[in-house]
Amino acid sequence: MPKTNLKTDDQDDAEVADVGGVSGARLKSFIERVERLEEEKKSLAEDIKDVYGEAKATGFDAKIMRKIVSLRKSNLEKRREEQELLDLYMSAIGMVE
Amino acid sequence: MPKTNLKTDDQDDAEVADVGGVSGARLKSFIERVERLEEEKKSLAEDIKDVYGEAKATGFDAKIMRKIVSLRKSNLEKRREEQELLDLYMSAIGMVE
Amino acid sequence: MPKTNLKTDDQDDAEVADVGGVSGARLKSFIERVERLEEEKKSLAEDIKDVYGEAKATGFDAKIMRKIVSLRKSNLEKRREEQELLDLYMSAIGMVE
Amino acid sequence: MPKTNLKTDDQDDAEVADVGGVSGARLKSFIERVERLEEEKKSLAEDIKDVYGEAKATGFDAKIMRKIVSLRKSNLEKRREEQELLDLYMSAIGMVE
DNA sequence: ACCGTGGTTAGCTTTC
DNA sequence: GAAAGCTAACCACGGT
Numbered sequence: 001m002p003k004t005n006l007k008t009d010d011q012d013d014a015e016v017a018d019v020g021g022v023s024g025a026r027l028k029s030f031i032e033r034v035e036r037l038e039e040e041k042k043s044l045a046e047d048i049k050d051v052y053g054e055a056k057a058t059g060f061d062a063k064i065m066r067k068i069v070s071l072r073k074s075n076l077e078k079r080r081e082e083q084e085l086l087d088l089y090m091s092a093i094g095m096v097e
Numbered sequence: 098m099p100k101t102n103l104k105t106d107d108q109d110d111a112e113v114a115d116v117g118g119v120s121g122a123r124l125k126s127f128i129e130r131v132e133r134l135e136e137e138k139k140s141l142a143e144d145i146k147d148v149y150g151e152a153k154a155t156g157f158d159a160k161i162m163r164k165i166v167s168l169r170k171s172n173l174e175k176r177r178e179e180q181e182l183l184d185l186y187m188s189a190i191g192m193v194e
Numbered sequence: 195m196p197k198t199n200l201k202t203d204d205q206d207d208a209e210v211a212d213v214g215g216v217s218g219a220r221l222k223s224f225i226e227r228v229e230r231l232e233e234e235k236k237s238l239a240e241d242i243k244d245v246y247g248e249a250k251a252t253g254f255d256a257k258i259m260r261k262i263v264s265l266r267k268s269n270l271e272k273r274r275e276e277q278e279l280l281d282l283y284m285s286a287i288g289m290v291e
Numbered sequence: 292m293p294k295t296n297l298k299t300d301d302q303d304d305a306e307v308a309d310v311g312g313v314s315g316a317r318l319k320s321f322i323e324r325v326e327r328l329e330e331e332k333k334s335l336a337e338d339i340k341d342v343y344g345e346a347k348a349t350g351f352d353a354k355i356m357r358k359i360v361s362l363r364k365s366n367l368e369k370r371r372e373e374q375e376l377l378d379l380y381m382s383a384i385g386m387v388e
Numbered sequence: 389a390c391c392g393t394g395g396t397t398a399g400c401t402t403t404c
Numbered sequence: 405g406a407a408a409g410c411t412a413a414c415c416a417c418g419g420t
Contacts, residue, residue, distance in 0.1 A: 024383035027162070030152040031384065034166055037145045044138040045396095048131055049416090055127040061286050063417085065124070066395090067279045069131055074272055078265070085261045092255055142397095150406090161373075161380055163399075169386070221356070224346040228360055231339045238332040239410090242325055249321040257404090259318070260409090263325055336411095344392095357412080 052062045149159040246256045343353040 024385070026155065027152070027157055027380065028384040030148060030155075030157065031162065031165060031169070033148050034145055034162070035169070037141050037148065038166075041138055041141040041145070044134050044141065048134045048138075051127060051130050051134065055124075058123065058127075060124055060127065061282070064279065064282045064286060065128060065131070067275065067282060068128060069135075070395090071272070071275060071279060072128075072132070074268065074275070078268055078272065081261065081265060081268070085258065085265060088255070088258045088261060092258060153405090158376070160399090161377055164373075164377055165380060165384070165386075167398090168381075220349065221346070221351055224342060224349075224351065225356065225359060225363075227342050228339055228356070229363070231335050231342065232360075235332055235335040235339070238328050238335065242328045242332070245321060245324050245328065249318075252317065252321075254318060254321065259322060259325070262322060263329075264409090266322075266326070354413090361412090 052065060055065060056062045149162060152162060153159050246259060249259060250256045343356060346356055347353045
């Protein structure tokens with residue numbers, strides 16, 4: 001069973017207590033940092049979309065472009081994974097450094 | 098972060114000549130802009146993950162935090178949608194522009 | 195069709211109505227089919243896990259095996275995607291099939 | 292469906308000899324069993340998708356159906372506890388109802 | 389203009 | 405407790 005104890009009873013209540021007090025303020029700060037970062041991320045997603053739009057206006061096919069980007073990325077990932085597999089083999093047969 | 102340079106690939110830079118009237122150089126430029134932006138996006142995703150990790154180290158439950166962020170976001174969206182509906186109503190009765 | 199009836203709120207009743215009646219029975223039937231299929235899917239996931247366990251008991255490294263399976267799969271997918279890209283190029287330059 | 296045969300790959304079947312005392316043939320057998328099971332799993336996933344499609348064609352809302360399935364699966368007790376903790380956190384940052 | 393579809397992303401589970 | 409793989413929701417796009 002997953003054993004996800006959400007209540008965190010073992011921890012001292014002083015850590016998450018002070019409802020509306022200092023711990024609440026810290027939590028709020030964390031939340032807002034996350035929200036700020038997610039906004040920036042969303043903004044970048046829009047920039048990417050704009051680049052595709054611009055390319056399209058120049059006469060390029062966005063669908064093809066996306067496929068190229070995707071293939072280039074998967075090339076890199078595949079190469080990395082193959083290296084990992086190689087490392088695994090080497091450690092499996094005791095050729096570790 | 099290990100600075101994974103997406104631009105590195107097998108394709109030879111010399112081969113970006115025009116093909117069938119298509120400017121290879123321009124296409125390459127678009128592709129690289131997209132890749133650059135996607136790297137930044139990925140970097141932000143890692144930053145977000147770090148914030149959750151930091152909060153967790155402080156004693157907060159990341160799962161709950163994600164739920165809170167999600168709720169706040171949907172609250173905002175709902176409010177925005179309600180505003181849009183209100184705008185629609187107002188334009189419907191001629192109270193706009 | 196003349197949409198003269200302003201009280202359109204009840205319009206969907208013919209499709210999903212009969213709560214507890216015949217439509218409810220159909221919905222229930224769909225739900226149960228899904229649940230049955232998901233059980234089978236879960237069962238297969240366990241079978242897969244068992245195979246890895248068996249292999250491990252035989253002396254193989256499950257982590258390596260998973261990586262091999264993953265690489266073989268991505269080889270296939272990459273090949274398929276490259277073909278799709280080729281098709282896209284061909285249709286883009288009018289060499290449609 | 293495009294009949295993606297997972298077993299086909301670049302590796303030559305003749306190269307499955309023992310390497311460092313490892314039975315290549317046995318490993319290959321395990322890998323192929325996994326791939327076969329994963330194909331079946333994928334097939335079931337498609338069946339499920341089909342059921343949702345069929346239900347949709349009958350007039351049901353697939354999104355709602357998925358939610359129903361999900362709810363039936365989830366543990367109500369656990370969800371209540373999560374909600375309680377969530378309420379606590381929300382009051383901590385002033386998002387009281 | 390809408391539907392269906394594919395791709396993307398976030399969340400959950402399980403593993404190490 | 406961190407990391408990865410899997411699953412499910414979301415969104416944007418093209419076809420009809």
